[in-house]
Amino acid sequence: xxxxxxxxxxxxxxxxxxxxxxxxxxxxxxxxxxxxxxxxxxxxxxxxxxxxxxxxxxxxxxxxxxxxxxxxxxxxxxxxxxxxxxxxxxxxxxxxxxxxxxxxxxxxxxxxxxxxxxxxxxxxxxxxxxxxxxxxxxxxxxxxxxxxxxxxxxxxxxxxxxxxxxxxxxxxxxxxxxxxxxxxxxxxxxxxxxxxxxxxxxxxxxxxxxxxxxxxxxxxxxxxxxxxxxxxxxxxxxxxxxxxxxxxxxxxxxxxxxxxxxxxxxxxxxxxxxxxxxxxxxxxxxxxxxxxxxxxxxxxxxxxxxxxxxxx
Amino acid sequence: xxxxxxxxxxxxxxxxxxxxxxxxxxxxxxxxxxxxxxxxxxxxxxxxxxxxxxxxxxxxxxxxxxxxxxxxxxxxxxxxxxxxxxxxxxxxxxxxxxxxxxx
Numbered sequence: 170x171x172x173x174x175x176x177x178x179x180x181x182x183x184x185x186x187x188x189x190x191x192x193x194x195x196x197x198x199x200x201x202x203x204x205x206x207x208x209x210x211x212x213x214x215x216x217x218x219x220x221x222x223x224x225x226x227x228x229x230x231x232x233x234x235x236x237x238x239x240x241x242x243x244x245x246x247x248x249x250x251x252x253x254x255x256x257x258x259x260x261x262x263x264x265x266x267x268x269x270x271x272x273x274x275x276x277x278x279x280x281x282x283x284x285x286x287x288x289x290x291x292x293x294x295x296x297x298x299x300x301x302x303x304x305x306x307x308x309x310x311x312x313x314x315x316x317x318x319x320x321x322x323x324x325x326x327x328x329x330x331x332x333x334x335x336x337x338x339x340x341x342x343x344x345x346x347x348x349x350x351x352x353x354x355x356x357x358x359x360x361x362x363x364x365x366x367x368x369x370x371x372x373x374x375x376x377x378x379x380x381x382x383x384x385x386x387x388x389x390x391x392x393x394x395x396x397x398x399x400x401x402x403x404x405x406x407x408x409x410x411x412x413x414x415x416x417x418x419x420x421x422x423x424x425x426x427x428x429x430x431x432x433x434x435x436x437x438x439x440x441x442x443x444x445x446x447x448x449x450x451x452x453x454x455x456x457x458x459x460x461x462x463x464x465x466x467x468x469x470x471x472x473x474x475x476x477x478x479x480x481x
Numbered sequence: 482x483x484x485x486x487x488x489x490x491x492x493x494x495x496x497x498x499x500x501x502x503x504x505x506x507x508x509x510x511x512x513x514x515x516x517x518x519x520x521x522x523x524x525x526x527x528x529x530x531x532x533x534x535x536x537x538x539x540x541x542x543x544x545x546x547x548x549x550x551x552x553x554x555x556x557x558x559x560x561x562x563x564x565x566x567x568x569x570x571x572x573x574x575x576x577x578x579x580x581x582x583x584x
Contacts, residue, residue: 197533376532379530379532432535
């Protein structure tokens with residue numbers, strides 16, 4: 170068993186048991202800045218080794234994947250789950266966007282098993298943050314007045330939100346500096362990465378358990394959706410990964426990204442763009458159910474799906 | 482004889498997501514400035530512990546004249562109360578250097 174997801178369980182259990190364990194808000198902030206920069210730098214460093222002509226079509230396909238997932242999720246939530254348009258669209262947007270920590274746990278899963286993968290995949294993480302949120306907002310406003318959306322502040326939120334700036338900025342720095350330029354940063358950003366990830370997961374466990382009370386009011390449908398949707402998205406991600414020629418490891422990471430749901434960038438953007446939606450529903454689904462499901466059970470399951478799709 | 486001058490203190494406690502829009506709104510409505518701090522608490526929207534992004538609340542304080550206070554409270558009531566976790570109130574206070582806050 171990997172040690173890293175156990176830190177999430179420790180935080181979750183501690184909070185449920187009403188322990189007074191609490192990490193300072195500033196530490197959460199600092200840890201998330203570290204993780205986003207470290208992931209961006211690593212991806213940028215590997216991107217510097219790639220042929221842009223090979224990566225560009227893959228990147229376009231990944232953007233399309235980000236837009237497709239909310240389009241799959243929305244009718245399920247709206248028609249089948251009978252959620253109103255705003256809530257269905259907001260939740261769909263959360264599932265179209267991605268979770269950086271789920272990605273980091275996926276990378277750790279592959280590294281621990283010595284499974285090779287395309288190390289420039291953080292580029293896809295950056296690309297997947299945005300289209301899902303945009304499609305979610307469009308779905309919320311379709312049929313209503315699209316002119317009521319203030320696109321300026323919204324695009325600012327999506328493209329210049331802190332996670333986007335740190336991830337894309339790290340990617341750019343890594344790409345410009347290249348492997349040689351990053352050597353002095355290695356001990357801090359790469360060697361310490363796992364330890365920081367453990368602390369962050371401990372915090373996420375505390376936060377998720379703090380939100381778990383909302384499960385009582387969210388309804389059985391949402392719980393079922395939050396478990397089934399990642400699996401459906403992982404299948405779609407696996408097919409896309411295979412289609413764009415990723416290795417089995419790379420496909421597993423893409424499937425994991427597709428399966429993950431955002432709980433940092435998407436809630437901030439949706440709160441401004443779709444205020445009618447109840448943030449409690451999307452956060453409960455994305456953070457309390459889908460996130461633990463992915464890091465504890467989902468990733469090994471997606472490995473099987475990828476093996477099946479890849480025919481290996 | 483007090484050395485203070487009458488002034489209104491508008492206090493808005495809201496979700497952190499609204500910090501940017503509120504800053505713009507209050508300045509447009511005539512405030513000369515504002516102070517924002519991070520806060521946590523409990524209310525009809527449940528616990529807001531302020532640990533992570535979607536759980537943070539801010540407290541915005543604006544010292545201004547009565548007309549500006551009315552404009553701000555009317556605006557936030559119409560624009561934000563329906564969909565956001567928010568509390569707003571106005572108090573009579575005494576300030577030094579009133580020209581900093583009053584038109």
